[in-house]
Amino acid sequence: MAKQIFKKPQTMADKKLHYCPGCTHGIIHRLVAEAIDELDESESAIGVAPVGCAVLAYEYFNCDMQQAAHGRAPAVATGIKRVHPKNLVFTYQGDGDLASIGAAEIVHAAARGENISVIFVNNAIYGMTGGQMAPTTLIGQSSTTSQSGRETSVEGYPIQMSEMLATLDGASYISRQSVHNGANIQKTKKAIKKAFEMQMNEEGFSMVEVLSNCPTNWGISPKESVKWIEENMVPKYPLGDVKTPKEVE
Amino acid sequence: MAKTLMKGNEAIGEAAIKAGCRHFFGYPITPQNELPEYMSKRLPEENGSFIQAESEVSAINMVYGAAGSGARVMTSSSSPGISLKQEGISYIAGAEVPCVIVNIVRGGPGLGGIQPAQSDYFQSTKGGGHGDYRLIVYAPASVQELVDLTIEAFDVSDKYRNPAMIFGDGILGQMMEPIEFNKEPIDPSDLPDKEWATTGVGKKGEKSVINSLSLQAEKLEDHNQKLKEKYDKIKANETRYEILHEDAEYFVVACGTTSRLCKNAVKQAREKGINVGMIRPITLWPFPEEAFHKVLDQTKGFLTVEMSNGQMIEDVRLSVNGAAPVEFYGRSGGIIPAPEEILEAIERLQGGDQ
Ligand SMILES: Cc1ncc(C[n+]2csc(CCOP(=O)(O)OP(=O)(O)O)c2C)c(N)n1
Ligand code: SF4
Numbered sequence: 316m317a318k319q320i321f322k323k324p325q326t327m328a329d330k331k332l333h334y335c336p337g338c339t340h341g342i343i344h345r346l347v348a349e350a351i352d353e354l355d356e357s358e359s360a361i362g363v364a365p366v367g368c369a370v371l372a373y374e375y376f377n378c379d380m381q382q383a384a385h386g387r388a389p390a391v392a393t394g395i396k397r398v399h400p401k402n403l404v405f406t407y408q409g410d411g412d413l414a415s416i417g418a419a420e421i422v423h424a425a426a427r428g429e430n431i432s433v434i435f436v437n438n439a440i441y442g443m444t445g446g447q448m449a450p451t452t453l454i455g456q457s458s459t460t461s462q463s464g465r466e467t468s469v470e471g472y473p474i475q476m477s478e479m480l481a482t483l484d485g486a487s488y489i490s491r492q493s494v495h496n497g498a499n500i501q502k503t504k505k506a507i508k509k510a511f512e513m514q515m516n517e518e519g520f521s522m523v524e525v526l527s528n529c530p531t532n533w534g535i536s537p538k539e540s541v542k543w544i545e546e547n548m549v550p551k552y553p554l555g556d557v558k559t560p561k562e563v564e
Numbered sequence: 565m566a567k568t569l570m571k572g573n574e575a576i577g578e579a580a581i582k583a584g585c586r587h588f589f590g591y592p593i594t595p596q597n598e599l600p601e602y603m604s605k606r607l608p609e610e611n612g613s614f615i616q617a618e619s620e621v622s623a624i625n626m627v628y629g630a631a632g633s634g635a636r637v638m639t640s641s642s643s644p645g646i647s648l649k650q651e652g653i654s655y656i657a658g659a660e661v662p663c664v665i666v667n668i669v670r671g672g673p674g675l676g677g678i679q680p681a682q683s684d685y686f687q688s689t690k691g692g693g694h695g696d697y698r699l700i701v702y703a704p705a706s707v708q709e710l711v712d713l714t715i716e717a718f719d720v721s722d723k724y725r726n727p728a729m730i731f732g733d734g735i736l737g738q739m740m741e742p743i744e745f746n747k748e749p750i751d752p753s754d755l756p757d758k759e760w761a762t763t764g765v766g767k768k769g770e771k772s773v774i775n776s777l778s779l780q781a782e783k784l785e786d787h788n789q790k791l792k793e794k795y796d797k798i799k800a801n802e803t804r805y806e807i808l809h810e811d812a813e814y815f816v817v818a819c820g821t822t823s824r825l826c827k828n829a830v831k832q833a834r835e836k837g838i839n840v841g842m843i844r845p846i847t848l849w850p851f852p853e854e855a856f857h858k859v860l861d862q863t864k865g866f867l868t869v870e871m872s873n874g875q876m877i878e879d880v881r882l883s884v885n886g887a888a889p890v891e892f893y894g895r896s897g898g899i900i901p902a903p904e905e906i907l908e909a910i911e912r913l914q915g916g917d918q
Contacts, residue, residue: 382777392629394589
């Protein structure tokens with residue numbers, strides 16, 4: 316009899332994803348679901364979906380989900396966690412959601428040491444609304460609202476959220492990973508699992524920033540887009556753990 | 565039961581705790597600060613949680629998360645803060661999760677002042693946030709009513725899965741009156757389970773989603789239709805009002821603090837031989853149209869009195885529907901109308917009608 320060696324994680328719903336061809340949002344969803352499965356938390360997990368391309372994440376995860384207003388996911392997750400302190404509570408947010416409109420919410424959830432985990436998908440652009448500039452858009456990168464390329468004299472500088480949040484005492488684990496190739500996908504998975512584990516051990520706020528692509532709005536092929544992450548994003552957003560608590564270092 | 569002397573803002577807090585509320589998220593603003601301050605002390609004693617959020621935007625979204633998770637939860641603020649909460653309130657109404665929001669109204673617009681007002685009437689009753697939705701809005705007129713209506717707000721909010729608002733003002737929030745807690749305190753663990761809430765699949769065996777997104781127009785219309793049916797039910801069952809001197813020829817219409825001043829003016833007017841009564845909406849939404857229909861046949865005129873430049877008067881006019889004159893007297897900016905001013909307005913109403 317044939318042996319099944321690969322299947323959908325239990326925490327991933329049997330639904331067709333709506334993401335564009337080649338978009339790595341799907342990979343990141345899968346990694347989150349696998350980590351929840353491996354920790355056996357699918358029955359306790361409560362996720363918060365953002366506004367952005369992942370707005371329908373509540374349909375894709377096989378666990379309880381709340382859908383938040385643009386940027387407010389960390390506040391919603393805070394409310395959930397205070398009611399259910401033993402459950403695994405996570406948010407899934409894009410860079411427009413987390414670093415722009417929701418900047419205050421993420422900073423203060425981290426500063427409070429809120430015992431939640433944040434999956435922060437950084438694709439350096441607003442995907443859903445059609446490719447506008449994000450706080451993470453690179454210098455020189457063009458978008459529909461910075462058509463000749465982001466210029467520091469006009470649009471200022473990209474924000475390195477992981478480094479910024481790592482300065483806060485309440486943040487216990489901050490890691491930046493990428494999904495542009497197999498090896499990095501594995502590392503991302505490990506980081507997500509570690510963030511969840513730390514939450515279940517009540518160690519406080521954890522966040523995994525994941526460098527992701529947006530072939531549609533970058534206007535390049537999926538293949539070129541992963542190369543673009545490696546060549547352009549990684550130098551600005553270096554990979555690896557940005558902050559770990561002393562005990563797990 | 566023994567009476568306790570309590571300040572309005574603190575009485576709301578204790579009433580919420582007695583109603584089984586164990587979570588409060590807020591942000592400081594005058595004149596409601598005693599309420600979050602009280603909760604910050606009392607909730608930890610009850611194994612609950614209190615967070616001073618970084619903003620009202622955040623506070624209301626914490627409420628959204630906690631309410632979606634099945635808890636009885638409250639937030640409070642005053643006018644500019646309630647404006648910031650409108651985004652969250654719209655989401656909460658759209659996602660149909662129950663919660664109680666307290667607005668201790670102060671004069672506006674803009675930063676306005678810190679004195680009592682009722683000028684958030686439109687914002688509270690007509691949907692200050694985006695989309696087609698309604699809040700159940702209570703307008704208490706005493707500290708005792710702050711207590712009773714807060715407890716009722718939690719029950720009604722749960723019953724209909726709809727946010728409810730306590731519409732107070734700086735006077736009610738700040739004044740002290742003897743009160744009693746007439747109902748047995750509720751232990752939140754005795755409340756019925758909310759099977760729709762996010763508590764983790766494990767507890768219910770089925771996935772819950774708290775959501776206000778509907779990308780297909782037909783589905784969203786269905787949802788809006790369902791909400792409308794719910795609002796009609798609330799209208800039919802939860803409308804509250806008080807009528808003084810139901811057989812009068814003239815009626816003053818006022819709510820909350822203003823109604824107390826009007827009561828005094830009505831008394832003085834009646835002593836002068838003017839046959840005037842009072843209609844006091846206790847729910848601002850649903851607005852008690854029925855109270856007006858009851859007295860329309862005999863009424864020669866209505867006088868709406870507000871601590872605003874005239875907002876509730878629009879609902880009064882709709883309820884009266886041209887059957888009698890509707891006059892207005894109001895003060896704004898945080899000024900409280902004196903009973904003598906109201907009396908003069910009643911006399912003008914009577915005079916104008918002859
Ligand atoms: C209050 C509010 N403002 C604006 C929007 C419109 N909006 C929807 S998605 C989005 C950008 C999301 O970008 P990002 O978080 O980077 O996620 P991505 O789409 O790239 O995955 C915006 C601005 C909204 N829904 N709500
Ligand atoms: S717009 Fe960009 S981020 Fe959004 S699904 Fe398409 S490729 Fe992915």
